[in-house]
Amino acid sequence: MTSRRDQVRDALTRDLEAARYAADRAFRQYDAADPENRLVAAELELRWDHRALTLVGEIERRIGAHDASTPQPSALSAMQIAALAEDLRAVWSAPTTEARLKKRSVRTSSTR
Structure with missing residues (x-):
């Protein structure tokens, strides 16, 4: 977008x-x-x-x-980014996370 x-x-x-x-x-x-x-x-x-x-x-x-x-990007602090990264690790390693979601996350991060 x-x-x-x-x-x-x-x-x-x-x-x-x-x-x-x-x-x-x-x-x-x-x-x-x-x-x-x-x-x-x-x-x-x-x-x-x-x-x-x-x-x-x-x-x-x-x-x-x-x-x-055009929406302005939100300013995230280093602590907020670290917290988001921790959440991503938790979601990634959770046994309930489907492979489809993991693939989608990888695709999203590789397009940036």
């Missing part, structure tokens, strides 16, 4: 970089336009100001929402 969240965040970051590049390019086109040619300048301003910057803002909001929805 964390890997999937990271992939989504990376994709959104790439989209943001592309949108910022497009906004910068649109601004440069607008800035280079002859102010006397109002129709061209107005269209270039529309591309830059409304479309490109709106897209940048939308992607930034999506990244913010994504980051806000």
